[in-house]
Amino acid sequence: MTVRRGLRLVTGGLALVFLLSMMLVNTGSAFAAKKVTIGVSIRSLSEERWAREKVLMEEKAKKLGADIIFTDANNDEFVQNSQIENLIARGVDVLIIIARNSDVAANGVEMAAKEGIPCIAYDVAIYHPHAIYVSFDSVRVGYEMAKAVVERVPKGRYFWIGGSPTDDNAYLVRKGHFQVLQPLIDRGDIQLLGEQWCDAWSPEEALKHVENALTAHGNRIDAIICSNDGTAGGAVQALKEQGLAGKVPTCGQDADLVACQRIAEGTQTVTIFKDVRILASTAIEAAMELAQGKRPSKINGKYVNEKKGIEQDAIFVDVVPVTKDNLYEVIVKGGFHKLEDVYRNIPKDQWPKG
Incomplete structure (x- = not known):
């Protein structure tokens, strides 16, 4: 009887280990399957280049398997911050901001930082230390x-x-x-x-x-x-x-x-x-890395504004x-x-x- 009971305990223990292993695998799969959601706050889609870059970002995000949400502030910095707040409430994993006002947009970055959401200042610097600058020189x-x-x-x-x-x-x-x-x-x-x-x-x-x-x-x-x-x-x-x-x-x-x-x-x-095709692609790649808790691999410089006391990691793309x-x-x-x-x-x- 003692032997049989011991065998039952071993068998039950193995089954429990197996079930726990399967749960861990399934949980890991769920995390792996979770899509990254990128929020993009655009200062105004009435400008030709931002409308073009919206399409480029959308294509790149789709290629990398991410969802992407855009807002258009119509050149109103206060509307832009309200839209950033809304994107945060919608649960985005990372923000790309094309700022209407470099000072005012810092409030949007601060809101995101409090929620642990990383931010990219896209082609327009934002005066906040938590933003990463992706731009041209x-x-x-x-x-x-x-x-x-x-x-x-x-x-x-x-x-x-x-x-x-x-x-x-x-x-x-x-x-x-x-x-x-x-x-x-x-x-x-x-x-x-x-x-x-x-x-x-x-x-x-x-x-x-x-x-x-x-x-x-x-x-x-x-x-x-x-x-x-x-x-x-x-x-x-x-x-x-x-x-x-x-x-x-x-x-x-x-x-x-x-x-x-x-x-x-x-x-x-x-x-x-x-070449905004390169810039948009680079920004989306950096956003994906940030959403996964990684430091963007293409960082190649620093954005420094001594007057504002700001120094940020930066990715600079070449110009012609x-x-x-x-x-x-x-x-x-x-x-x-x-x-x-x-x-x-x-x-x-x-x-x-x-």
């Missing part, structure tokens, strides 16, 4: 823009158009601009006629600023340094009204389709191609200046825009041959 972007214009007009009367005064990127771009311009201003080669900022990077504000500057200076402006393709578009429109489009160099960034068309036509000197000389090679052959779209306003017999 905006100082270099500004430097390359100004450099291309100065190569065309090494001496003369310049006017400067800035981006949004609530966007840290606008200040970084300006820093790059003046790394080129300031030595020439100090030497007397360049006369800076004025500086104006454009709320929300508004092309309409850029148009008004340039119209006013042209009137104030009797059209005697030799070059206009703009801060993105949208503001460059406003500047070119003002120049066109005075018959000066193509005669006064301008610059931008983002390689928006209309900007590439202006470069083909000769009315915009340069755009800085920031695009002029008429390499427009076809970089933009068309690189698959960013189609030949027929970029050269739409150019006679077909003048299109580049691939």
Whole structure:
């Protein structure tokens, strides 16, 4: 009897171990099967590039097996924070924020941090130590823009158009601009006629600023340094009204389709191609790693803002200046825009041959 009882105890014990093992396996499978949910707060889908990047992020998230939820703040920083709060309440695992206001969005990051939700500041810095910055080197972007214009007009009367005064990127771009311009201003080669900022990077504000500057200076402006393709578009429109489009160099960034068309036509000197396909993909990959409790593997630098006392891990993606000389090679052959779209306003017999 004692032996049989012992056998029953051993058999029962083995069965219990087996059942516990199966439970652990099933629990592990459940965790493995749990989908990551990424929340993306976009400052405004009315801007061409953010609408494009929404699609790119969606495609990448689907490829990696993640769910993704988007919100559009319509350029309202307080609406954006309310939407971030809603995304947190919906149980997202990680947040990607394209901030309308670098200061105000820090409150959104703080809300997420309290819930243990990691955040990525996407292409716009957010002044909070818990954010990871995924962007291009905006100082270099500004430097390359100004450099291309100065190569065309090494001496003369310049006017400067800035981006949004609530966007840290606008200040970084300006820093790059003046790394080129300031030595020439100090030497007397360049006369800076004025500086104006454009709320929300508004092309309409850029148009008004340039119209006013042209009137104030009797059209005697030799070059206009703009801060993105949208503001460059406003500047070119003002120049066109005075018959000066193509005669006064301008610059931008983002390689928006209309900007590439202006470069083909000769009315915009340069755009800085920031391959958002790489940026969007990199951000989603980093978000997946953060959601899994890992440090993003592509971190390659630091974002430092001494004035705000902020230092963040950063992932920087490279940029390429695009002029008429390499427009076809970089933009068309690189698959960013189609030949027929970029050269739409150019006679077909003048299109580049691939």
